[in-house]
Amino acid sequence: MDLVDAYPIIVTDKLGACRDFYAKWFGLEVIFESSWFVYLARQGARPWSIAFMAPEHPSAPPGPEPFSGHGVCLELQTADATAEFQKLSAAGAPIRYALTDEPFGQRRFGLFDPAGLWIDVVEQIEPAAGFWDKYMIGPAN
Known part of the structure; x- marks a missing residue:
């Protein structure tokens, strides 16, 4: 394709x-x-x-009902989540999850759009030592 x-x-x-x-x-x-x-x-x-x-x-394809706000998030990956958070916060964006360094390796913040879609603005950072160990399946065969 x-x-x-x-x-x-x-x-x-x-x-x-x-x-x-x-x-x-x-x-x-x-x-x-x-x-x-x-x-x-x-x-x-x-x-x-x-x-x-x-x-x-009437042109709607079969299946898509109105969005209910559940089960989907839009990931916007950026090189600098801190700068984006500061810019959007200063301008009055409706931030619902403050800038946080997550132990799984993301610096992120979030907000909802008017349709109820969660927007997660993320920057990849180093995860906490050993965080992923218990989740890994093992080497590929």
Whole structure:
């Protein structure tokens, strides 16, 4: 498969609020917008995108019910979680999990978007000594 893009579509009735949230806090640009669908993306060396679709539109593919806020998180990996936390906090972003160094090897903070999607902003750091030992299965055969 020669992908051009890959992105989640969050089914929600909060299209405008989600559009504004990702544009304001994460610098995404609106690439396409209609009354039932919004597609946002960040261009450049590390592009990423996300879309939001109204639940009642007839073009919806089979299966996606409105997002309930459970079972999914969006990981945004950054080189400097501290700088991103300071920038977003100073600007008033609705941070729900303060910047924390986790023993499993991430510096992270988090917040919910208007659709209820958890956004985990992470930086990979060195895990606590021995943290992963009890979770490892062993060498590949």
